[in-house]
Amino acid sequence: MSIPTLVEEAVARGITQMVLTDINNSTGVMEFMRECDQKGIKPIGGIEFRRDKQLLYIGIAQNKEGMRELNEFLSEHNLEKRPLPDSAPIFHNAFIIYPYSYTAALKGNEYLGIRFDELNKLYGCDLAAIKDKLVALQPVVVLDKVGYRLHEYLRSIDLNMVLTMIKPEDKCKPTDMFLPPGQMEAKFSRYAFILDNTRNLMNRCVMDFPKGRINLNRRTFTGSRENDRELLEKLAMKGLEYRYGKSNKVALKKVKHELKVIDELDFCAYFLITWDIIRYSSSQGYYHVGRGSGANSIVAYCLKITDVDPIELNLYFERFLNAQRTSPPDFDIDYSWDEREDVQDYLFKRYDKHHTALLGTMSTFKDRSIIREIGKVMGLPKTEIDSFTDPRQEEANRKNPTFKKIAAIYELMADMPNQRSIHAGGVLITEEPITYYTALDLPPKGMPTVQWDMYEAEKIGFDKYDILSQRGIGHIKMAVKLVEENQQRKIDIHQVKVFMKDAKVNAQLKSGNTIGCFYIESPAMRQLIRKLNCDNYLTLVAASSIIRPGVASSGMMGEYIKYHHAPDSVKYLHPVMEEQLRETYGVMVYQEDVIKICIHFAGMDGTDADILRRGMSGKYRSKKEFDRLVERFFEEAKKLGRPDDIVAEVWRQVSSFAGYSFSKAHSASFAVESYQSLFLKTYYPREFMVAVLNNYGGFYTRSLYIHELRKAGAIVHLPCVNNSDSIVNINGVDVYLGFVGVHGLNDIFINLIPEERRENGLYRSLEDLIKRTGIGLEQAIILIRVGALRFTGKSKKELLWDVHLLLGAKMKASNEVELFAVEAKSYSLPVLVNTQLENAYHELELLGFPLSMSNFDLLQTDYRGEIGADDLINHLGQLVKMVGLYVCEKTVRTKTGKLMWFGSFLDEEGNFFDTVHFPNTTKTYPFHGAGCYLIYGKVVEEFGFASIEVIKFAKLQILTNPVID
Structure with a gap:
């Protein structure tokens, strides 16, 4: 059961207090306490300790300190990879419940738990010595018989066994569920003292954690809030001179304003710790990219956390910080893949292992993987399982009784937690020892990791520092080194403003020849660059955001491109749109744009805007919080006299952004890195491409x-x-x-x-x-x-x-x-x-590809098509045949749920061309992996970019492999 379901079922049965003791973890305790507090049940935390499927003992926390003791005990064994002992150590703030079979002497805080089906063991026994030590043990693992069957499937998946091989010790008992009201008392009626002991034990437990979300992050950097404020101001002013010189009054005014807001919101320590991360990594010679909403800040720019100039880009400060904001802004700090772990290691050493941990993540059962897992434990052959996951056999599968059974289990299992893992880069640095709130795991990465994810962390009161890695930085770092070694030239790769004005670099960008360049090498991005005739930084910043699904799916990408080529033809939905979005032709491109419109067009306040921001940046598991604002948006807009049809269209555009848009600063950070890659590709293409290969490539294959x-x-x-x-x-x-x-x-x-x-x-x-x-x-x-x-x-x-x-x-x-x-x-x-x-x-x-011969020379046919890629634009509307070497494909679903593909190919001359495969052709003419294809289709064009709408499509045969051994 999920925790909300567990608590709802307890309320329905009149239960007033309950202990959550998950097996060898405390993942759910904090959520359990929140849910119980809302529903009027007294929550108690604990952990059930097992070794090799055998129950050793159950720890029940008396209070917050007790929860820390239990978490630290489990963490110690997890981190040191030691098996749990047969007997529990002495706990000062936690009770221990042993199974009734336990025979050793009990300490003062230790008890024996007896299940109702074990009561017959008490018959005829002298209970004088243990009468005060007996408590009732009634585990609740499943809700009902359906839940029990699902539990069996989950255990089979976990143990990688077919259902028939699962033994009783591998799963819970069929009675491990809520008993009907009054049954517990009836079953223990001859031993009422056991229930009294149980109530007395639970009554002594009070989970004295603070209610509601409080700030649990490290509160100061220097040990004093006042010293933090002074140090941050000193660093910001020093950085101001470095970035803008000594007499930039506009920049000075912005810095002072930001420092005031940062101090008022008590975020000085967050900024200083982020600065400390940058200071350390820079001292090691590591190159970083700072992005996220924090890149809107001029203070962050002055502290060298980011390289995005918020004045130059006219960044919207309220996207970054506002009076209603309860959590600090995001700083995503990217490092090369081979440097990130050293930065994380520094944080553990600098801020103490008891107060530092990596953030966890929770993967869930998804889509076809569920069908495969269920099929395996049912013992089905692989061919049958494959047929159930083949979209081409959907109709036949619906009539198959085995598939119907799998589908029923699928419905129960979908989105259930599957396994814990490590967040991409989140690090927590806490004021109190983190074990008050979680036990710690030691995943293969070798660093202590909390047992819950970013969503739970935020609800509890923790904000993460994102220390990420990406291959693009590795490309840049190695390319600079290779140029120095191979051409004896030193490059200052941080001279980005020079690169942005370089005519050759901008011509390279406009051509779409961006293979290997971070964020702008994918087929969709290269197409967009060419459709925009993108030849400058500001246009690239916009392109980095409009490629995101929110803008693209709402139809606003096409609007933006159209108006980019004809800015005088822009038709604004409303004067407010013109006033706020003139820079982007009335199109909402960035998160800031959406917030501006909600505040200035619909009259919403900063609190609503902050919720919108969080919804748009994927801070929630679903759009639930985001969609709550629909009613408020319409109500407030109506008060301002906005026309209903305009309001509806504006909201359509706003809602399409949920979870799928960038802040402008984020896009700007990506564009800075793109320009660095572009500079290297333009002037040092050989060294750059070697660096790409040596840093695990990018979007494409090595070939x-x-x-x-x-x-x-x-x-x-x-x-x-x-x-x-x-x-x-x-x-x-x-x-x-x-x-x-x-x-x-x-x-x-x-x-x-x-x-x-x-x-x-x-x-x-x-x-x-x-x-x-x-x-x-x-x-x-x-x-x-x-x-x-x-x-x-x-x-x-x-x-x-x-x-x-x-x-x-x-x-x-x-x-x-x-x-x-x-x-x-x-x-x-x-x-x-x-x-x-x-x-x-x-x-x-x-190697995975031929080097001695080209893929085209390997073909059995000498035919190479009617035209080449560069000639496509001269055959608009015509039906043509081309031969292309497969580069990649992208699968998407149409609004009606049908599959279609976008393909990328090279012609014999090595030039790119792109294809579109609509649902009416995909089943008849599917992709068959790498190789050369004969393509027949119609040449179409959009904003000067030509591609082929495929009518027929077939993979060409290659010469037979000669016998050599």
Whole structure:
């Protein structure tokens, strides 16, 4: 049962006090207390401790301190990975309930719990010694028989067993549910003292946690609120001079105003801790991007938390802070993927492990995954399960009795919690020890993690610091380093304002040639850039937001593009729209725009605006809070005399934003990083693309980034034991693929081969490689087949012959240089030649793409289509045939729920073109994965961007794989 359901059912049965004791966790205790307080039930917190499915004891907190003791006990064992002991330690503020079978002596705070079906064990026993220690134990796990059956399915999924294999000890008892009123008393009627003991124990428990949401974050940075205020002001003024010089009166006025509001709302410590994070990471040479609503703040800009100038962009301060705001603004601090954990580690050391923890997250059972899980525990074959998740078999499935059964369970299980995990980057820094509110887990990441998610954290009173990682920063950081090493040029990548005025960079942006560039490389973003003729920073800021689903699905993206090309034709819905949204042609693009309209058009206040802000930024699990404002919006707008039809249309646009829009500062932060990537791609494309490959790519597969490397003039070589490193390297225009990308090659050799070469020189032969690395037959064959030993001058077939001869008997590795190199005997072999086609197939298998041949040369047909991508715009409205290499596809659902696709392809010249696949063609002509396709369709255009509406579509066959072994 969910906690609200649990409490509602208790109220319906007249229950007045209840203990929540989840198994080996305290995830639900705080929510339980809130729900009970609202419904008039006395809540008590606790934890049920189990080991190997066996109940050891139940801890019941007497008060807040008791909850901390229980949480700390469980946390200690979780963090140190120690099994729970047979007996509980001494708790000063918590009771311990052992099962009736427990035989050791009981301490003062310890009791024996007896279930009603165990009462027969008391018959004929002398109870004098334990009479005061017996309490009634009635677990409530499920609501009814249907809930019990669902419980069995959930246990089967958890244990990865079919239903028939589940044993009684694997699940709760069928009686573990609420008893009808009066039944408890009836069952214990011969032992009424047990119920008295139970009531007395519960009466002694008072969960003395503060009611309502209070600020539980670390309250000061320096130890004093006054000192915090003074330090923040000092840092802001110093940063003001750095950012704006000594005499910018506009900036000074804004800084003073913001400092006053920050102090009044008691957010000085939040700003200073964020500044401290930046100060530490900068001292380590880490590059960061600061974004989120906090980037609207000039104080944040002066503290170098963000690089977005709020004056230049005319950012809306009230989006960031207002008098009604109860929680601090968001600062999302992005680092490179390989630097983020060190920053988190710093926080744990700086702010103490008892007051610092990573934020958890709760995954739920979703969509097809539920069907698969249910099918597995029912013991169904994989083919049948696959058919149930195939959208093309929806109609047949509805008539299938097995599917109907699965669907019934699906309805019960949908959106139930599945497992706890780690939030993408949230860190909590608390005033009190965090174990007052949660036990801690130790996930694989190795840092203490709370047992609830961001939604629960906020309701309790915690606000997170977001320390995130993204590949885009890794691309930039490594590219700068590679340019310095390969071209002996130092780049100041923070000169973003210079990049924004660079004509070549802006021309690159306008062309849509943005592959590898953070946030602007996806097909949809490249299309939008071209439709907007985007060639400047401010337009890119807008583009970063209008690509979001809220703007796009409301139809306002099209409106924005249309008016961007013809600003004089703008028709404003209302004078207020013109007054507030002139910059975006009357279109709501950013969260700030929505808030402005709600305040100035509908007359709503700042409190309502804050709720809107939270709804739009996904702070709630659903749109419930957001939609509550509908009535108020209409009422207030009516008071101002706004026309009904205009109000309805404005609200339609407002509501479409829920959960799907950016603040302007957030978009601006993304655009800053995009310009940094663009600068590198424009002037140093080879080094930039190598950096993209070495930082786990981006939106596309490795093969596309290698295609971009070649377009940039790089000579891309297959892996080579004498030239390659573990990752891709570059020397001049020569680029050697790394061993990391070779499928099946073990990590030990990925690192050992280049390390040994650097230590003791180039490998002289296959035999030398084997002696120095100790590589085995299977791994050596992978290297041979991928071409990594071509330096020997021998064909792959000759090398395969040699390696079997050499490794017929075991050869010991030797990292010492031989005094006299004794070569193995050479045998005369017939000429063994590898064909280009054989090599291409090896590369497809071991790299995932061919390098020796193009995908087009692998085709059985010589046909390459009627036109190329660059010629599409000259054939508008015509039916054409094209041959394209698959790049990617995107699946979407239409308003009627039908599936359609958007595709991206390369023509033989390596130029992009895009396709649209409407629902009437998708079932007949589906995608079949990577490869080349023959595409027949109509050329269409939108805002100067041409694409193909597909009519027919088929994957082309490639040449047969020749037998080589």
